[in-house]
Amino acid sequence: MGVTKDYLEAAKWLRKAADQGDASAQYNLGIAYARGDGVAKNEAEALKWFRMAAEQGEPNARYTLQKLGQSPH
Secondary structure (H helix, E strand, O other): OOOOOOOOOHHHHHHHHHHHHOOHHHHHHHHHHHHOOOOOHHHHHHHHHHHHHHHOOOHHHHHHHHOOOOOOO
């Protein structure tokens, strides 16, 4: 609270953590790509990150893929 949201900075740090295999960061980076928050909106890139997170067992990523009619594998 009281802090301005900086989606570009958030996406930068999410990408660093996601590239190191952090499933939560991968899921949240997928959300960023799905919404276009701090990155160019890109559905294919969002699905890529959701799948990577789901393969590690991240439950929100698995749910999101199922909701989108996609296989988590």
